[in-house]
Structure formats: C-alpha cells, structure tokens
Amino acid sequence: MALLPILRYPDPRLHKKAVPVLRIDETVRKLIADMAETMYEAPGIGLAATQVDEHKRVVVIDVSEDKSKLLALVNPEILERSGEQVCEEGCLSVPGIYDKVTRSERVRVRALDAQGEPFELEAEGLLAVCIQHEIDHLDGKVFVEHLSQLKQGRIKAKLAKQARITA
Ligand code: NI
Numbered sequence: 001m002a003l004l005p006i007l008r009y010p011d012p013r014l015h016k017k018a019v020p021v022l023r024i025d026e027t028v029r030k031l032i033a034d035m036a037e038t039m040y041e042a043p044g045i046g047l048a049a050t051q052v053d054e055h056k057r058v059v060v061i062d063v064s065e066d067k068s069k070l071l072a073l074v075n076p077e078i079l080e081r082s083g084e085q086v087c088e089e090g091c092l093s094v095p096g097i098y099d100k101v102t103r104s105e106r107v108r109v110r111a112l113d114a115q116g117e118p119f120e121l122e123a124e125g126l127l128a129v130c131i132q133h134e135i136d137h138l139d140g141k142v143f144v145e146h147l148s149q150l151k152q153g154r155i156k157a158k159l160a161k162q163a164r165i166t167a
Contacts, residue, residue, distance in 0.1 A: 045062060
C-alpha cells in the first residue's frame, strides 16, 4: 500500500469528471487500498479518487468512531433521496476550511464493492452527507462550490496564502 498525494483546492484537476470503472481488477483494488490508507492517515472520513488525481468513479468512506467500517463504493449512484439536513463539512482537499452545507437527509445508493459485486445501501445523517460529498467530487465538484461566491473567493485567497507559506 502507499500514501497518495491529495490535490488541493483550487487545483483545476479537482473539477474533472470521473469515468465509470468498467472492470474491477487488481489495479482498482490497489487504488481502493491506497485511498483507504491515505484517508486514515490524513485523517479523514471519506476520499474520492478525483482527490488523488485518479479520475475513476471510486470512493472510500469510514464514518465509524474506531475506523473499523471501511466502505468502498465503485460507480456509486444515488437512487433516491429525501429530507434535508445542514451539516458543517470539511474536505481533505480544502484544509482548515469548514462550513455549513445543505444536503439530503437520507439517500439510497447503489454501487459495486471491491469484488465487483453490486449492493445497495440506505444511509442517513453523517454517512448520507459523506456519500453526497464524495459523489460530488467524482462529478468535479468541491463542497465550497455549495457556498456563496463571496465565501468561495475568500477561501481561495486563504488557501493561496497558505500555499505560499508552506512552499
Ligand atoms: Ni472532500
């Protein structure tokens, strides 16, 4: 396994739309394992392949307290959504920035697992937020794009400043 570098907003590669995985082979399983390791190390509760510059529809999530429930979603698709919730979100690609985003309270998702088996999942609360956040990444959308233009401008300026300090 290997730690993968995470792209930082406003890197334009975060806006690429990921393509569906046609065959789940060892390359995809290695990507899933590396993404999981990268997510746990960060630490974070979700990571989309887009964030590690792999533009395939692969997501890893673990919202459990003890980091024991790794969920790998390949080609995830939201079949149904209901309700509304507002949650303060952050993102490994937007370090140090947290803000409230409105999303669906519940979602039903269909995906393939790391073995290529299809499954469905009903999620609510934090897991539902995380799934929606990560699928947004696959579509080239970062959570700050749910915020006002004014806030997005401030966040870009702040991250550019951080990049200059750490460079
Ligand atoms: Ni994110």
